[in-house]
Amino acid sequence: MTTTAAAPGRTENDVHTAGRIATILRPLGRPSWRWYVTLAFALAGLAWFLHAWSFQLQHGLVVTGLGDWGYAGGIPWGFYVGSFIWWVGIAHGGIIISAAVRLFRMDAFAPIARIAELLTLAALINAGLYIVIHLGRPGRVVTSILPNLPHTLQTSPLAWDVVVITLYFVLTATYLTLTLRHDLRLVADRLPRPFKPLYRLLLVGHRDGEHAKAERMAWWLALGLIILAPFFLHGGVIPWLFALLPGHPGWFGAVQGPAFLAAALGSALGAATLLAYVMRRTYRWETLIDDRVFRGLSRWTGLFSLLFLWLQLQKVVTGLSMPPDAIGGVVAATVRHPLYWVAMAMLAVTVAHVGFQMLAPHRFSVRRTAAVAVLPLVAILLEKYLFVIEGLMYPTFRLYEGVPGTYTPSWVELSSLLGALSIVVLFFLLAAKAVPMIELEQEETS
C-alpha cells in the first residue's frame, strides 16, 4: 500500500474510504430548496388525509359504508383492509432484502440495505395506521384488543396479527438500532445537532469495543427475521386472516400463503427500486448505488411478479374449469372485473421488461427500470383491493345477501392512500437528514 498520493500518514485507501463516507453523509448537509418543496407537498398530502380522517371520526365509519355489514352490498371490509395488506407486504419484503444482504453476503445489494430497513419501518407505520383507521375509534386498539388478548389469542387470526405486527416492528427497529450504533459513533462529529437527543438514546450504553458483538447480534436478528417474515408473517399469519375462513371461498385455501408472499416481495422490491432511484438521483450516488443494484432488483421483481402471475393462473383455471358453485362464483366475478386485468397486465409488463433487458443488456436503463418498478406496486394494490371485496361479496352462507347497495371506495378512504404515501415521503425526508442512509461498515467491506 502506498502513501505517495495521499497526505502524510494517510494511505490511498484511507483517502478513498474517507471520500466514500463523505459521499454517504452528503444527505446530512443543509437541506436544499428541493427538499423543502418536497416537504411542503408531503405535509399538504398529510393535512388532506387528516382532514378526511377527522371527517370520519366526526361522523363515523358510515361515511365509508364500512363496518358491521355496512350499506354497500355487504362489504364491511374494503379499501382500508386491502391497503393494510399492501403496506404490510411492502414492509416484509423490505427487511428480507436487508437480512439477505447480511446472511447470504449479497453484497451487490449492500448499498440499499438500510433504505430497505427504513422502508420496512415506514410501511409498518402505515399498516398499523390502516388498522387504527378501520377500527373507527383509535382508542379501541388498546382498550379492546389488549385486555382480551389472552382469550382471543386462542383462536383469532386477528389477535395473532396484532402480535406479529408488534413483533415485527420491534425486531426491525432493534435491528436498525444495532446496525446504526457503530455508524453513529464512527461519524459522531459530523452528525446534525438537532437530532442529538435521538443519537443519545440509540447509543445508550455504547462502548468502543462492542462492534464485533453488535455485528454478530445483527446477524442472529437477520436470521430470525428471514425465517419469520416469509414463512410465518407474510406467508403465514397475514394470509391466515383470510385463508382460515371457509365461509369465504375467495379467501379460503392453502394457496394464500405463497400468493401473499409473492405479492409482498414483488411490491417491496418495486418500492425499494423506486427509493434507490430517488436517493441515487437526489444525492448523485451513481458510484455507491451502481447499475448492478438496479439490474438485480429488476430481475428479482420480475421473478416474484411471474410467481404471482403463475399462482393467479392456478386460481383462475381451477375456479373456472369445473369448480364448486361458491368458488366458481367468486372467480368468475374476479375475471369479469376490468381492474383485475389491468393488474395482471401490469405484472406481465414487469416480467416482459426483465426478459427484454436480459435479451438486450446493452439497452438497460436505470430510469426505465425505476419507471417499471411502479407497475408491480400499483398492480398488487389493485389485486389486494379486489381480493378483499370480492371475497366478501361471494360468501358461502349469503350472510349479507339482503344488504342493499354496492361498494365503491369513498373519498375518505382514497384520501388515506395520499396520506400514507405522504407519511413515507416525510419519513425518508427526515431519516435522510438524521442518519447515514447506507451502512458505513457494509459499504467498507463490499
Next chain:
Amino acid sequence: MSATALGPVLMFAIVLSPVYLMLAGWIFGRPRELRLPLIGISFLAGFTVLAWAGMAIFGLLVELAYFS
C-alpha cells in the same frame, strides 16, 4: 388438533421460534458477553412499550377530542 389449542401452539411454539433462536444466539454466541445482549433486550422491550404506549396516548387524545 382442535381450534382452541391451535393459537397458543402456533404463536409460542412456531411463530416465535426464530425469536428464541435469535435470543439464544445473542446470549450464547461468540464473542461471548452479556452486556450488549441485555442492551438489545432492553431495546426490544423499549420499542414494544413505545409502540403500545404511543398508541394508548394517541387513542386517548382522539377519544377526548371526538368522543367525550
